[in-house]
Amino acid sequence: xxxxxxxxxxxxxICLLSLSSVRGQVSYSxxxxxxxxxxxxxxxxxxxxxxxxxxxGKARIYTxxxxxxxxxxxxxxxxxxxxxxxxxxxxxxxxxxxLHFQIILENPMEFYSITVEVLDINDNAPSFEKxxxxxxxxxxxxxxxxxxxxxxxDLDVGINGLKLYSLKPTDHFVLKFNNQPSRGQNVEMVLQxxxxxxxxxxxxxxxxxxxxGDPQMSGNTQIxxxxxxxxxxxxxxxxxxYKANIRExxxxxxxxxxVSATDSDEGPNSLIEYSITNTQDNVRQVFDINGENGQxxxxxxxxxxxxxxxxxxVQASDRGGLTDxxxxxxxxxxxxxxxxxxxxxxxxxxxxxxxxxxxxxxMINVQDxxxxxxxxxxxxxxxxxxxxxxxxxNNFFSLVTDNNLDRETVCGYNISVICADEGSPSLSSxxxxxxxxxxxxxxxxxxxxxxxxxxxxxxNTPALSIFTVRARDADxxxxxxxxxxxxxxxxxxxxxxxxVSVSADSGxxxxxxxxxxxxxxxFQFRVIAQDGGSPPLSSNVSVKIIIQDQNDNAPQVLYPVxxxxxxxxxxxxxxxxxxxxxxxxxxxxxDSGQNAWLSYKLQxxxxxxxxxxxxxNGEIRTVRQxxxxxxxxxxLTVVVEDNGQPSRSATVNINVAVADSFPEVLSEFTDFxxxxxYNDNLTFYLVLALAVVSFLFIVSIIAILSVKCYRWRRExxxxxxxxxxxxxxxxxxxxxDVGGTGTLQHVYNYEVCRTTDSxxxxxxxxxxxxxxxxxxxxxxxxxxxxxxxxxxxxxxDVQQKPPNTDWRFTQNQRPGPSGHYTFQSNHLRWxxxxxLRAAATPEVAVGTxxxxxxxxxxxxxxxxMAAANEVSEATNTLGPGTMGLSTRYSPQFTLxxxxxxxxxxxxxxxxxxxxxxxxxxxxxxxPPQASGAQPEPPKAAQTPASKKKSTKKEKx
Numbered sequence: 004x005x006x007x008x009x010x011x012x013x014x015x016x017i018c019l020l021s022l023s024s025v026r027g028q029v030s031y032s033x034x035x036x037x038x039x040x041x042x043x044x045x046x047x048x049x050x051x052x053x054x055x056x057x058x059x060g061k062a063r064i065y066t067x068x069x070x071x072x073x074x075x076x077x078x079x080x081x082x083x084x085x086x087x088x089x090x091x092x093x094x095x096x097x098x099x100x101x102l103h104f105q106i107i108l109e110n111p112m113e114f115y116s117i118t119v120e121v122l123d124i125n126d127n128a129p130s131f132e133k134x135x136x137x138x139x140x141x142x143x144x145x146x147x148x149x150x151x152x153x154x155x156x157d158l159d160v161g162i163n164g165l166k167l168y169s170l171k172p173t174d175h176f177v178l179k180f181n182n183q184p185s186r187g188q189n190v191e192m193v194l195q196x197x198x199x200x201x202x203x204x205x206x207x208x209x210x211x212x213x214x215x216g217d218p219q220m221s222g223n224t225q226i227x228x229x230x231x232x233x234x235x236x237x238x239x240x241x242x243x244x245y246k247a248n249i250r251e252x253x254x255x256x257x258x259x260x261x262v263s264a265t266d267s268d269e270g271p272n273s274l275i276e277y278s279i280t281n282t283q284d285n286v287r288q289v290f291d292i293n294g295e296n297g298q299x300x301x302x303x304x305x306x307x308x309x310x311x312x313x314x315x316x317v318q319a320s321d322r323g324g325l326t327d328x329x330x331x332x333x334x335x336x337x338x339x340x341x342x343x344x345x346x347x348x349x350x351x352x353x354x355x356x357x358x359x360x361x362x363x364x365x366m367i368n369v370q371d372x373x374x375x376x377x378x379x380x381x382x383x384x385x386x387x388x389x390x391x392x393x394x395x396x397n398n399f400f401s402l403v404t405d406n407n408l409d410r411e412t413v414c415g416y417n418i419s420v421i422c423a424d425e426g427s428p429s430l431s432s433x434x435x436x437x438x439x440x441x442x443x444x445x446x447x448x449x450x451x452x453x454x455x456x457x458x459x460x461x462x463n464t465p466a467l468s469i470f471t472v473r474a475r476d477a478d479x480x481x482x483x484x485x486x487x488x489x490x491x492x493x494x495x496x497x498x499x500x501x502x503v504s505v506s507a508d509s510g511x512x513x514x515x516x517x518x519x520x521x522x523x524x525x526f527q528f529r530v531i532a533q534d535g536g537s538p539p540l541s542s543n544v545s546v547k548i549i550i551q552d553q554n555d556n557a558p559q560v561l562y563p564v565x566x567x568x569x570x571x572x573x574x575x576x577x578x579x580x581x582x583x584x585x586x587x588x589x590x591x592x593x594d595s596g597q598n599a600w601l602s603y604k605l606q607x608x609x610x611x612x613x614x615x616x617x618x619x620n621g622e623i624r625t626v627r628q629x630x631x632x633x634x635x636x637x638x639l640t641v642v643v644e645d646n647g648q649p650s651r652s653a654t655v656n657i658n659v660a661v662a663d664s665f666p667e668v669l670s671e672f673t674d675f676x677x678x679x680x681y682n683d684n685l686t687f688y689l690v691l692a693l694a695v696v697s698f699l700f701i702v703s704i705i706a707i708l709s710v711k712c713y714r715w716r717r718e719x720x721x722x723x724x725x726x727x728x729x730x731x732x733x734x735x736x737x738x739x740d741v742g743g744t745g746t747l748q749h750v751y752n753y754e755v756c757r758t759t760d761s762x763x764x765x766x767x768x769x770x771x772x773x774x775x776x777x778x779x780x781x782x783x784x785x786x787x788x789x790x791x792x793x794x795x796x797x798x799x800d801v802q803q804k805p806p807n808t809d810w811r812f813t814q815n816q817r818p819g820p821s822g823h824y825t826f827q828s829n830h831l832r833w834x835x836x837x838x839l840r841a842a843a844t845p846e847v848a849v850g851t852x853x854x855x856x857x858x859x860x861x862x863x864x865x866x867x868m869a870a871a872n873e874v875s876e877a878t879n880t881l882g883p884g885t886m887g888l889s890t891r892y893s894p895q896f897t898l899x900x901x902x903x904x905x906x907x908x909x910x911x912x913x914x915x916x917x918x919x920x921x922x923x924x925x926x927x928x929x930p931p932q933a934s935g936a937q938p939e940p941p942k943a944a945q946t947p948a949s950k951k952k953s954t955k956k957e958k959x
Contacts, residue, residue, distance in 0.1 A: 088121050
């Protein structure tokens with residue numbers, strides 16, 4: 004038991020040495036045999052702890068299973084001797100001998116490792132197991148024979164242990180020392196002088212063992228030697244060292260090994276006897292040897308944790324007193340026969356649910372005295388818990404939180420700590436810790452639904468309970484107490500509190516006012532649920548209240564309008580067929596749903612066989628053919644009824660006049676006016692409508708004349724300005740783009756010519772010889788080719804031919820006035836990006852001659868306004884580089900794509916040409932080249948001015 008305790012102390016010492024590197028360690032040295040209550044050391048000062056901390060932390064000493072030799076005085080902060088310490092009883096021959104324990108503090112949890120080394124004092128003298136030793140030595144023993152002596156035992160260690168042996172007298176024998184591994188010295192007595200039985204039959208020697216302590220102590224034994232006669236051969240073992248293995252917990256009687264020795268003598272001198280000579284350990288309590296055959300067996304308990312190997316010393320002696328010795332090294336094989344031991348050093352029973360991860364819950368120490376794989380430990384927890392074990396040092400574990408805790412999910416845990424070794428089979432131990440989770444306010448109230456919707460009939464009574472909202476809080480006690488609050492908001496500019504209210508405790512929503520479906524059909528608001536925690540948590544939910552319609556509104560007739568003064572009658576010709584639509588009753592109901600489903604029926608009629616009313620659409624139609632016998636004045640009463648419960652209705656009176664003409668109706672008009680039910684103001688509305696239409700017509704005429712007068716004045720001022728008069732071109736119609744792209748190609752040039760004040764235009768065109776550019780219609784229009792364009796460009800200096808009279812307009816065709824005025828011609832020229840122009844034909848004159856008759860001022864103004872209108876219209880419809888003209892100029896000419904006339908402008912009375920490109924050179928018009936056929940000149944198209952003059956003449 005002492006050895007097992009000592010082994011545990013050594014193991015704990017090793018564990019605490021590794022632990023001290025983390026927590027801190029204090030070491031003390033004391034001599035053994037100190038009296039009880041002696042001072043070991045000032046632990047508070049050495050650890051830097053306050054005495055108050057020792058008291059508040061409930062400081063205590065933890066020694067595990069070991070006996071407590073040291074006690075802690077918390078009042079003084081010192082360590083004192085609790086029990087007398089005997090180093091030899093505590094550690095035996097183990098050095099150094101130390102006590103290892105821990106001082107544990109709580110709140111917060113701390114522990115410190117303390118080591119108290121027990122120093123040896125020389126309190127034990129060397130001793131021999133036997134007071135007398137007997138040897139029988141043959142006289143024939145030769146010099147150098149060895150006799151093994153039992154060594155002395157000194158319980159002290161170090162300098163206080165056994166130091167030397169002495170033998171007296173030394174006439175025949177001397178001592179020889181052989182160092183044995185881990186077992187100290189083996190003492191042998193060596194014969195140095197032959198024995199003579201006849202001289203000395205018996206000898207007595209004193210063997211003294213002396214230690215090195217101060218004061219020095221010694222012990223002795225008597226050696227008695229009997230000299231035998233002639234046995235000169237000693238037994239000899241077959242081998243000096245035997246090795247064997249034995250499993251721990253081997254059964255008693257198990258054979259360990261067998262030793263063998265031989266003796267060359269014969270007779271009784273050859274008989275050998277085996278014996279175990281161990282004296283200072285418990286080998287002879289565990290093993291035994293058969294003295295006759297040398298078989299070693301187990302007689303005691305073998306525990307690996309107590310002793311991992313044994314050294315058995317065996318002696319073989321013959322009857323002549325000769326001996327030989329050998330050693331048996333027995334190694335104990337460990338088996339997994341010890342379960343792990345789990346010790347709870349300190350623990351906490353309650354932990355808050357908002358504790359952060361890595362919070363220490365408890366400290367655990369685990370020990371397994373087995374070795375190798377049998378002593379390796381693995382500790383783990385039961386699954387699905389937010390805790391984990393962390394190894395602080397060797398065999399020390401901290402139970403810490405591994406994740407966030409939630410009391411609402413789990414309010415407590417039973418934590419099972421299971422530790423198992425790696426032996427085969429594995430042994431394990433477990434301990435269960437109960438841990439409760441304390442609540443914090445970490446959950447906001449949660450409504451049973453994501454949103455609520457309820458309905459209430461209109462015209463309700465105030466304070467009516469509509470429905471209940473409910474929210475639950477997963478917390479506990481005060482943190483789970485829920486109150487309901489109406490969120491501040493407005494509905495149509497009015498606070499929601501004037502519509503509904505909510506009970507703070509129950510969540511019941513009441514109507515504050517009576518609702519009208521026709522004013523508000525539904526509304527929304529939010530309800531807040533707040534718990535009683537600190538700080539409080541809240542959530543909200545949307546609530547929608549739907550107002551249900553009630554049949555509280557009667558139908559309203561929109562048509563026919565019931566007036567109080569005049570009579571309005573619907574006319575039905577006598578030639579009307581069956582199904583003739585007389586009129587339609589239009590009614591509405593401000594209610595909704597089936598409360599607004601209207602039906603029509605004829606309640607009263609002058610002639611029920613003549614009219615009927617559509618039940619769904621309210622159309623009044625004739626049922627039969629109208630005859631001459633039918634009265635002119637017909638009176639109908641129609642009832643409009645809704646589908647509500649109970650239903651509501653409205654009536655309307657309709658006057659119908661059966662006549663083919665208005666005078667016929669007037670004959671009955673007097674009767675209508677005197678009829679109280681038919682008093683519509685039809686005449687008033689007719690006169691009012693006629694007056695309004697007449698007024699609008701007069702205002703329109705005045706506006707048109709004002710605009711015309713304003714334009715006339717502006718154009719008159721522009722005409723008098725002379726050179727600043729804008730060029731007003733006229734464009735022949737029916738040009739077609741043969742390229743198919745929608746725009747004319749850039750390699751062609753076109754000129755549009757017109758004379759000032761004539762309001763007429765001449766088109767100059769040339770006909771190139773290769774590529775077709777412009778296609779005209781069959782009335783004599785031709786195309787220009789690329790070859791003709793090049794020839795015209797090369798002969799630009801040739802003089803133009805006289806004007807062709809076929810291209811001149813007649814007096815009737817000219818849109819402008821006639822007179823003796825002479826005008827220079829203006830040219831509107833467009834140039835392509837390639838800067839090539841088509842030359843004018845000889846038939847087109849460069850300038851027109853004088854007009855036959857000078858234009859009057861009115862004619863000039865008229866032509867100027869017409870041309871300006873046409874230019875404005877063409878400008879608004881054309882993009883850059885193109886021009887489109889309306890088909891009103893001629894039904895057979897349509898100009899789809901014409902270059903922009905605003906590119907080049909000839910100023911009247913000047914030879915200069917204004918172009919959009921200032922770098923482009925101007926050139927004179929070259930004469931055309933001869934072509935295969937002379938093109939027929941197109942007919943002159945009428946201008947808007949000429950059209951107006953011809954129209955005036957036709958009217959005259």
